[in-house]
Amino acid sequence: MELTTAPRKKVVVLDYGFGNVRSAERALAHVGAEVEITRDYDRAMAAEGLLVPGVGAFAACMRGLKEARGDWIIGRRLAGGRPVMGICVGMQILFGRGIEHGVETEGLDEWPGTVGPLKADVVPHMGWNTVDAAEGSALFAGLPADARYYFVHSYAVHDWELETSNPHMAAPKVTWATHGRPFVAAVENGPLWATQFHPEKSGDAGAQLLTNWINTL
Structure with a gap:
């Protein structure tokens, strides 16, 4: 796969104590x-x-995010139309709530929905998987349908709950993957994009995906 080169844009990786920032x-x-x-x-x-x-538990990530004022940073950026991208649990905390071991934790509620245990015979979902990219996706532009991405997770969103009835607003583009049953693998919603998988661990396909995001900045 030939990798296109992104323009040199400034990107901050939010350091709130959770996630492999390096x-x-x-x-x-x-x-x-x-x-x-x-x-x-x-x-x-x-x-x-x-x-x-x-990376880690939903509740712990939310605590770390709030301690670092990350919730405020994300909210303020999105209010101004400034791009944000979440990865793995960084995507999950964008939803309304997470339930782990029977404990419910409020998320950032950028999207309604519940992050819950994967409904599959084998958990965690760890390894390479394909996705069913949303039609017209900019995130997956130029990537073949059989491209594989690296997942490591035990929780996911199985139901997309946000309905967009305003004809003047673009509906979010939701990409799905299947492990046991379908779950949300990526979302593109205005300035807010996210992936359940790890593009930084997904080889050339992940590199092209990050390039696609950077090209929109």
Whole structure:
């Protein structure tokens, strides 16, 4: 696969204590972005793109995010139409709530919906999988339908609940994957994009996907 080169844009990887920020930094730098790891409010607000990683439990990630004022940063950026991308649990916390071991935790509620246990015989879902990309997706532009992406997770969103009835508003583009039953693998919703899989661990396909995001900044 021939990898196109992204323009040099400034991207901040939000450092709130959860997520492999160094892997994300290397992957973004590899496709030509100028990358900084920080939780500094002014720097995160000034960057052309904000990447929100996430590894671990939903509740712990939400605590860390709030302690770093990440919820405020994300909300303020989105209010101004400034691009944000979430990865793995960094995607899950964008939904209304997460339920782990019977404990319910409020998310950022950018999208309605519940993050719950994967409904599959084998959990966690760990390894390579294909996706059913949304029609007209910019995130998956130029990527073949059989491209594979790297997943590591035990929880997911199985039902997309947001309805867009306003004809003047573009409906979010929702990409699905299947492990046991279908779950949300990626979302493109105005300035807010997210993936359940790890593009920084997904080889050339993940690099092209990050390039596609950077090209929109």
